Structures are given as structure tokens and as C-alpha cells.
Amino acid sequence: MHNYRQIAEKVYWVGANDRKTHLFENYWPLPKGVAYNSYVVVDEKVAIIDTVEKNSMDDYVASIEAILDGREADYLIVNHMEPDHSGSIKALVEKYPNMKIVGNIKTFPMLKRFYQIHDNLLEVKEGDQINLGDNKLNFYMVPMLHWPETMVTYESTKGILFSADAFGSFGTLDGGIFDDEVDLEYLEDEISRYYSNIVGKYGSPTQKALAKLGGLELNMICATHGPIWRTNIADIIAKYDKWSKYETDKGCVIVYSSMYGNTEKMADNIAHELMKNGVKKIRIHDASKTHPSYIINDIFKFKAVVLGSCAYNGGIFPTMETLINEIEHMGIKNHVLGIFGSKSWGGGGLRRLQEFSKKIKWDLVETEPEALCSPDEKDYCLCANLAKGIAEKLN
Numbered sequence: 001m002h003n004y005r006q007i008a009e010k011v012y013w014v015g016a017n018d019r020k021t022h023l024f025e026n027y028w029p030l031p032k033g034v035a036y037n038s039y040v041v042v043d044e045k046v047a048i049i050d051t052v053e054k055n056s057m058d059d060y061v062a063s064i065e066a067i068l069d070g071r072e073a074d075y076l077i078v079n080h081m082e083p084d085h086s087g088s089i090k091a092l093v094e095k096y097p098n099m100k101i102v103g104n105i106k107t108f109p110m111l112k113r114f115y116q117i118h119d120n121l122l123e124v125k126e127g128d129q130i131n132l133g134d135n136k137l138n139f140y141m142v143p144m145l146h147w148p149e150t151m152v153t154y155e156s157t158k159g160i161l162f163s164a165d166a167f168g169s170f171g172t173l174d175g176g177i178f179d180d181e182v183d184l185e186y187l188e189d190e191i192s193r194y195y196s197n198i199v200g201k202y203g204s205p206t207q208k209a210l211a212k213l214g215g216l217e218l219n220m221i222c223a224t225h226g227p228i229w230r231t232n233i234a235d236i237i238a239k240y241d242k243w244s245k246y247e248t249d250k251g252c253v254i255v256y257s258s259m260y261g262n263t264e265k266m267a268d269n270i271a272h273e274l275m276k277n278g279v280k281k282i283r284i285h286d287a288s289k290t291h292p293s294y295i296i297n298d299i300f301k302f303k304a305v306v307l308g309s310c311a312y313n314g315g316i317f318p319t320m321e322t323l324i325n326e327i328e329h330m331g332i333k334n335h336v337l338g339i340f341g342s343k344s345w346g347g348g349g350l351r352r353l354q355e356f357s358k359k360i361k362w363d364l365v366e367t368e369p370e371a372l373c374s375p376d377e378k379d380y381c382l383c384a385n386l387a388k389g390i391a392e393k394l395n
Helices: 054-068 087-097 107-115 185-215 232-244 262-276 292-301 318-330 347-360 377-394
Strands: 003-008 011-018 034-042 048-051 076-077 102-105 121-123 127-131 136-141 153-157 160-164 221-225 251-258 282-286 302-312 335-343 369-374
Touching: 003 054, 003 221, 011 054, 011 232, 034 054, 034 221, 054 087, 076 087, 087 107, 087 335, 102 107, 107 121, 153 185, 185 232, 185 292, 185 318, 221 232, 251 262, 251 292, 251 318, 262 282, 262 302, 262 335, 262 369, 262 377, 282 292, 292 302, 292 318, 302 318, 302 347, 302 377, 318 347, 335 377
Parallel strands: 048 076, 076 102, 102 121, 160 221, 251 282, 251 302, 302 335, 335 369
Antiparallel strands: 003 011, 011 034, 034 048, 127 136, 136 153, 153 160
């Protein structure tokens, strides 16, 4: 059975579900797997748009052969050079040696270094068009969404945007391939976790891309991961607009690192006091158990962040260090911040969080509780003041 499906007249989806890989890019957990999407336009000329990860290559090439039924491919459009989408290029070049590889000026150096391919290249620039017959492919540059060479391909007669990684999702496509065929509620957190961790660092380039593409008629968005959007197009665009502006809901993410439970007690107390001050959307994470990608996802959703750490060898606990480094790297903006900690002797956890607060430049609540050994009534009073300060800023 070949894994392809016609999605419009002369346009096909070809894809692969990956339920074996545990970590996307060897870092992000994939509890629901991931899908790789490629597309083929079969007209007077044939164009393949992006490919799939190399571990799915054999079935992918066989599906392409089945669609083309003896025809040659004329073009391979490379919207994005990341290996999970370019991994089958070499196999297609071997299969169709006369095929022209279409990319922009930033595509081809990567193509050469990754795959030693430097022949049959066709460079396109902003607004260029390739006429396949009835179908017309138009090219728009969207650099840093989320690599510098990234572009998108727009089929103008049908209003189909082949969007590379933009508008993608973690999670396999179970049964269907369109947004109205799959369980979007099941994928909701994987869609936002994908954006916040893969694309989220690039809010400004995302805004520029949305503005550039805003005038196009969009009847379908075909991303390289996740469902094809045809029914909920306005909704996913609105989410990208909100997320890339760092707009958040009223709520608080509390993250702690605790060896013996004392910092955790402070986190629970802060959460309780937040509730008493009218904050209902509260998420608590143990940084030693929750992968940063889930925490980052919640931080993109909610306005306030409270971070607490015990001291560890004169510094901060390692899992909290990992998290704050990730937050700094992501460049997340427009949040309220509270910090707290505990120590048994020399301290260091709160001190590192204070350094973080100066660097991240979020709206900091001045109260910064730090318990000695275990929290007492005075510490809990300070936790209450911290919570009150967070609630006041949220309101």
C-alpha cells in the first residue's frame, strides 16, 4: 500500500508517520509521534515539493513512482533544507537525474554541503513563478521561519500554500490528513508545543511572513508536519499571529527544582495564594520531571511565570539552569516574573535566578522569598506577598 492521496485536482500528498523516533531533532519528546509531508503536482510538468526524512525514504520514493506512473519529475521544490525535509533529495536525484532542483540563493550552499549536489539547480527569487500548465507555482522568501533559506510555494490557481515548517505540528496523522479529518483537540497541545519550541524564537520573522502572505487567497495550507489545513485556516493563522506577538492569557506557570521537597512546598503555597487572589489558570511543573518543551509551551500560553530553585553546590539546581538557559535562548517577551528559592548554607539558586531576571527583562515582582533549610511562617508570608504581586500585575 502506497502512502499518498489526492488533495486537489492534479495535486497529491505523499507522507510518512513516524511512531518510532523518541526525540525530534534528538531533543524534543514525541509522545504522539510526528508526520512528514511532501507534495506532488502532476500537470504538463511535474513538481515535487519538499521530501521526507531519510528513514522513510524507500516507501516515499515508491509512492512517488506510483503517482507518476512512469513519468519523470521535472522539478523538485526545496522550501526548507532541514534534513527531516531534505533527507530524500539524493534518492530522488538518482531516480530522476534530469530533474531541476528549485531553491533560492541560500538553499544551494546547504544542498552542496549536506548532499554534495551542485548540478541542475534553478534559482528563484521573491515573486518568481514556474508554470506547470494549469498550475502556477509562485515563490516567497520567509527567512528565519525558521532557517535562513526558508521559502514558501504558493499555487495561485487553487490557493494552496506549501508552507514548509510554518503551521506544522507534532503528532502523527491517524486515519486522515486534513484538519477536519483528524482529532484537532487531541493535537491541540502538540500544535502549540511545535510552534513554541520550533518556531517560537522567531516571532518577528513570523510577523513579517504573515504580513507578506496576508493578501493571498488561501484555500489550503500544506505544511511539512501535521495536518493539511482547509477548514480551520483562519484559526491557525490567528494563533500564529497571537503567539508571534507573545500575547498570552491570564494565568501563571510555576516551575520549581527541589531535592527534598522544601522548594516544592513553597511552589504549592504560591499556587494556593494565587488562587485566593483570583488566578485560576495555574500550571505547576517540576523541572526535574517535565521536559523544557512542555514548560516553554505553557509559558507561551500564560502571562506570569514563577521560578524557584534550591541551591546546589553553591549554584542553581541543574534542571532549572537548563530551563532558564532555554528561556533566554528562545527570547520570549512580555511576561510577568516571580522568583524564589531555598538554601541550607551558601545559597546560589535564588542568586542565579536574580541574574536571569536582569537578563530576561520581564516585569519582575520585587518580593523574592528564600527559605533557610525549610520554609517557616515568615517564608510563607513572603510567598503570599509574591503571589499577591503576581495577581496584581495580571489584573
